[in-house]
Amino acid sequence: MHNVINVGVLGLGTVGSGVVHILKEHYKKIALDTGYEVKVKTVVVRDLEKERDVCIDGIAVTSHADEVLNDSNIDIVVEVMGGIEEAKQHIVKALRNKKHVVTANKDLMAVYGAELLQLANVNDCDLCYEASVAGGIPVLRGLTDGLASDQIEKIMGIVNGTTNYMLTKMSQNGWSYEEALQEAQKLGFAESDPTADVDGLDAARKVAILANLGFSMNVSLDDVQVRGIRKVEKEDLQMAEKLGFTMKLIGKAEKQGSAIHLSVEPTLLPSRHPLSNVNNEFNAVYVHGQAVGEVMFYGPGAGKLPTGSAVVSDIISIVKNMNQVPKNKSALKEPVPYELQGDEEVVSKYFLRISLQDEPGMLQKVTECFVNYSVSLKEVIQLPLNRELAEVVVVTHQTSKYQFEKVLGAIEAVASKINSYYIIEEEKQYV
Structure with missing residues (x-):
C-alpha cells in the first residue's frame, strides 16, 4: 500500500495520547477500512522533556506548532491542546494551508464554530468535531447523518459527566x-x-453545538439559559425520589416553529425516563424527531480512549471523503433564522421546596400566592422541621416560566426561606 495520510497532532495530553494510541493500535484495521495508511507524523507539545504514557517511536516531537501547520506533507491536523484563542489561530492557519482539521474543543466550537466551518468550506476542507460533545458517543454524526432526513424538534441530555457523577452519589x-x-x-x-x-x-457549550447541528442554526452561547448544581441539596433529591422523580443536570434545545429555547438546569425526570438511569460519569443525549420519534445515544462522555476514539472516527471520515467535493457538508448549510422563546412561552411543571413558620394560616398564604398568578397546584406536602418551622413541597401543573417567577417573588414575602425549585420534565408512558 503506497497511499499515506500524514497526521499532525497539536497536544499530547489525555486526548492526544488516546488519539496516537488508537492510530497505532488500530493501524491495520484503519488501512483496510480506508485504503490508506494513516500515520502520525508530528506531535506538538509544550514540554519536550515530559515523559509520555504513549509510545511515540517514529513520531517527530516539537514544541513549535508551525512545524505541523506549515508542513506540506501533513494532510490532517488534530487540535487537542485546549483553550480558545491560540487553538483558533492554529486551526485558521491549518485551514488556510488546505489541511483538514479535527478538534475536540467544545469551548472553541461553541464560540467560533460557524466562522471556522465557513473558513473550512472556502478552503475546500473538512472541519470535524465529533469529540467536542459527549466524548465517545457519536451523537453529532447521528444528528447530521443518521437523522439527516428528519426534522429535529428536541434535543436533551446529560452532557457533563462530573455533575452526573455528583448527583448520582448524592441520590444513591x-x-x-x-x-x-x-x-x-x-x-x-x-x-x-x-x-x-x-x-x-461546560454543558451550555455542548447545548449550543447540538442546537446548531440539530436545528441548522447559528446560536450563540449567550442564548443558553444556565443554572448549575451548586445549590442542590441532598434533601431535594430525597424528596424528588419520594415523588417518583430523579434529578439530573439536563441540557436542552427545543424548537417550536422558528422559536427555540436553550437551557441547562437541574431537572426532575420521571423515574422511568431513559435518562433517569444514566448514572455516574456516563453521558446520554435524547433526541426527538418528527419521523423517528425518540432516539437515545449513550456512552462514556470523556476519557482518553473514548474521546480519542471519537477523534479517530473523524479522521477516518475525512480520509474516506478526501476525493469527494464538496467536503464539509456542515459548513454549506445556510443557517436557519431563529428567535428565542420568551419566558411567557416556556412552559413546565415545577417543584418547589420552602420553609415556613409553623403557624395557622401560613400554608393558606402560600397557596394564595399561586392562586393570585393563576398557577394550578398538583400536589402539596407539609412536613414538620422543628418546633418553629415546617417544610412545604409543592408540585405545580404546567405554567409559564414568567408566571412561576412571579409566584416566587410573592412567596419570598411569606416564606422563611425558599430552599429550592426545579423544572419537571413532561411525563410520558416510558417503557
Missing part, C-alpha cells in the same frame, strides 16, 4: 454536595476549580 449514597464534589475531584472527574462543570457552563 445520601452524600452532600460538598462530599460528592470532593470525591469527584479525588477521582479526577472534577478539576480543582470545578466552576465550568458545576455551574453548567
Whole structure:
C-alpha cells in the first residue's frame, strides 16, 4: 500500500495520547477500512522533556506548532491542546494551508464554530468535531447523518459527566454536595476549580453545538439559559425520589416553529425516563424527531480512549471523503433564522421546596400566592422541621416560566426561606 495520510497532532495530553494510541493500535484495521495508511507524523507539545504514557517511536516531537501547520506533507491536523484563542489561530492557519482539521474543543466550537466551518468550506476542507460533545458517543454524526432526513424538534441530555457523577452519589449514597464534589475531584472527574462543570457552563457549550447541528442554526452561547448544581441539596433529591422523580443536570434545545429555547438546569425526570438511569460519569443525549420519534445515544462522555476514539472516527471520515467535493457538508448549510422563546412561552411543571413558620394560616398564604398568578397546584406536602418551622413541597401543573417567577417573588414575602425549585420534565408512558 503506497497511499499515506500524514497526521499532525497539536497536544499530547489525555486526548492526544488516546488519539496516537488508537492510530497505532488500530493501524491495520484503519488501512483496510480506508485504503490508506494513516500515520502520525508530528506531535506538538509544550514540554519536550515530559515523559509520555504513549509510545511515540517514529513520531517527530516539537514544541513549535508551525512545524505541523506549515508542513506540506501533513494532510490532517488534530487540535487537542485546549483553550480558545491560540487553538483558533492554529486551526485558521491549518485551514488556510488546505489541511483538514479535527478538534475536540467544545469551548472553541461553541464560540467560533460557524466562522471556522465557513473558513473550512472556502478552503475546500473538512472541519470535524465529533469529540467536542459527549466524548465517545457519536451523537453529532447521528444528528447530521443518521437523522439527516428528519426534522429535529428536541434535543436533551446529560452532557457533563462530573455533575452526573455528583448527583448520582448524592441520590444513591445520601452524600452532600460538598462530599460528592470532593470525591469527584479525588477521582479526577472534577478539576480543582470545578466552576465550568458545576455551574453548567461546560454543558451550555455542548447545548449550543447540538442546537446548531440539530436545528441548522447559528446560536450563540449567550442564548443558553444556565443554572448549575451548586445549590442542590441532598434533601431535594430525597424528596424528588419520594415523588417518583430523579434529578439530573439536563441540557436542552427545543424548537417550536422558528422559536427555540436553550437551557441547562437541574431537572426532575420521571423515574422511568431513559435518562433517569444514566448514572455516574456516563453521558446520554435524547433526541426527538418528527419521523423517528425518540432516539437515545449513550456512552462514556470523556476519557482518553473514548474521546480519542471519537477523534479517530473523524479522521477516518475525512480520509474516506478526501476525493469527494464538496467536503464539509456542515459548513454549506445556510443557517436557519431563529428567535428565542420568551419566558411567557416556556412552559413546565415545577417543584418547589420552602420553609415556613409553623403557624395557622401560613400554608393558606402560600397557596394564595399561586392562586393570585393563576398557577394550578398538583400536589402539596407539609412536613414538620422543628418546633418553629415546617417544610412545604409543592408540585405545580404546567405554567409559564414568567408566571412561576412571579409566584416566587410573592412567596419570598411569606416564606422563611425558599430552599429550592426545579423544572419537571413532561411525563410520558416510558417503557
